[in-house]
Amino acid sequence: MADLTIYLGNKNYASWSLRAWLALKATGEEFVEEVIPILQPGSKETLLKYSPSGKVPALCHGDVVVWDSLAICGYLAERFPAAGLWPDDPAAKAIARSISAEMHSSFQALRGQFPMNIRSSFPGREISPEAQTDINRVMAIWRQCRNRYGEGNGDFLFGRFTVADAMYAPVATRFRTYKIDLEREADAYCDTIMALPAMQEWAAAAGDEPMVIDQYEF
Numbered sequence: 654m655a656d657l658t659i660y661l662g663n664k665n666y667a668s669w670s671l672r673a674w675l676a677l678k679a680t681g682e683e684f685v686e687e688v689i690p691i692l693q694p695g696s697k698e699t700l701l702k703y704s705p706s707g708k709v710p711a712l713c714h715g716d717v718v719v720w721d722s723l724a725i726c727g728y729l730a731e732r733f734p735a736a737g738l739w740p741d742d743p744a745a746k747a748i749a750r751s752i753s754a755e756m757h758s759s760f761q762a763l764r765g766q767f768p769m770n771i772r773s774s775f776p777g778r779e780i781s782p783e784a785q786t787d788i789n790r791v792m793a794i795w796r797q798c799r800n801r802y803g804e805g806n807g808d809f810l811f812g813r814f815t816v817a818d819a820m821y822a823p824v825a826t827r828f829r830t831y832k833i834d835l836e837r838e839a840d841a842y843c844d845t846i847m848a849l850p851a852m853q854e855w856a857a858a859a860g861d862e863p864m865v866i867d868q869y870e871f
Contacts, residue, residue: 657684668823763787776832
C-alpha cells in the first residue's frame with residue numbers, strides 16, 4: 654500500500670500543485686492524491702490538517718510532511734534518486750536548480766495576467782510590457798537549456814524530464830491557453846510538455862472538474 658499522499662488544489666487552476674504532482678508522477682512510485690477545492694467553505698481548515706502553511710501542495714510520506722512545490726520536488730529527487738529528477742552532470746544540475754528557483758520566485762507579471770486555466774482558451778489578450786519581459790525571459794531559459802543540454806539527449810530542457818520541466822510545465826499550459834506567440838523552439842517545447850502522458854492525465858482531470866472559480870494564482 655502506498656505511503657505517499659499528495660494534497661492538491663483544483664487541477665484546472667493549481668499551478669503549484671501541478672509542479673509537485675508531475676515530479677511525484679515521474680518517480681514511478683505509487684501514491685494517493687486528494688484534491689481539496691480551494692475557496693470553498695472550510696477549505697482552509699481542511700488544508701491545515703495536512704499542510705502547516707494551509708496551502709497546497711503538501712506531500713505526506715510516512716511521518717514526513719513536506720509543503721511548497723519546490724521543496725517537494727527536492728525531497729522527491731533525494732528520496733528517489735533512480736528517477737533522475739535532477740541532471741547527472743553537476744554543472745547542468747546547478748543550472749536546473751537555478752532556473753527552478755527562478756520560476757519559484759519570479760515572473761509575477763506573467764502569473765498575474767495569465768493565470769493557469771487548462772480547460773479554457775482566451776486568445777488575443779493584450780500583453781503588458783512587464784508580462785512580455787517575463788515571457789521573453791522564459792523563452793531565453795528554454796532556448797539556452799535546450800541548446801546547451803537538451804539537444805540530442807531528449808526533448809526536455811536537460812534531455813530527460815527533470816524538476817526543471819515540472820517547474821515550467823504550468824507556463825506551457827498558459828502559453829497554450831492564451832495563444833501566446835512564441836519562438837519556434839519554445840513552441841516545440843510546449844508541445845513536448847503537453848504531450849507528456851502525465852500532463853495529459855492531469856489536463857483530462859482538470860477538464861472533468863465541476864468547480865469554477867475566478868482566475869487567480871494559487
